[in-house]
Amino acid sequence: MRYWLMKSEPDEVSFDDVLAAPAQTLAWFGVRNYQARNFMRDAMSVGDGILFYHSSCAVPGVAGIAEVASSPYPDATQFDAASHYHDPKATLEQPRWISVDVRAIEAGRYLPLAEMRSIPALEDMVLLQKGSRLSISPVTQAQWNTVVALLKEGKR
């Protein structure tokens, strides 16, 4: 059992979108970074905890708690010539990019990035390191416990 932080642009897929999906589950698609892909491929397991983070928006921050709901499988958008995520070098025989399914568990109060930066227990989070842009990053048990406690301070 591991823990992860996964970034999504809420204009594209928000935490509420996942909550509203059938079985509260959506495919996590569009990862086009090898390090992030390798985390999904090599280190994720069904049931791992996910901090669902909203990036590239007015107030970036953690929007809710989710979990890994599938094994890795090829990301369909890489084969779609009409998709923003199309990769001409990927083939059905040799896919380059993968997805996992993500199931929303619960929304806490919204935890803004600025607040996370003010919390000493979170200062080592990969997300908060200078220049960190990884869309999927590992979270320690202690960091997870801290963030979950903050999310549960006030429920929506």
Add this chain to the structure above:
DNA sequence: GCCAACGTTGGC
């Protein structure tokens, strides 16, 4: 919209 930081590409 700016720009720092990082990743990828491609010529050599």
Add this chain to the structure above:
DNA sequence: GCCAACGTTGGC
């Protein structure tokens, strides 16, 4: 394999 140029990320 080096590294300059270019593209992307993402907070502000």
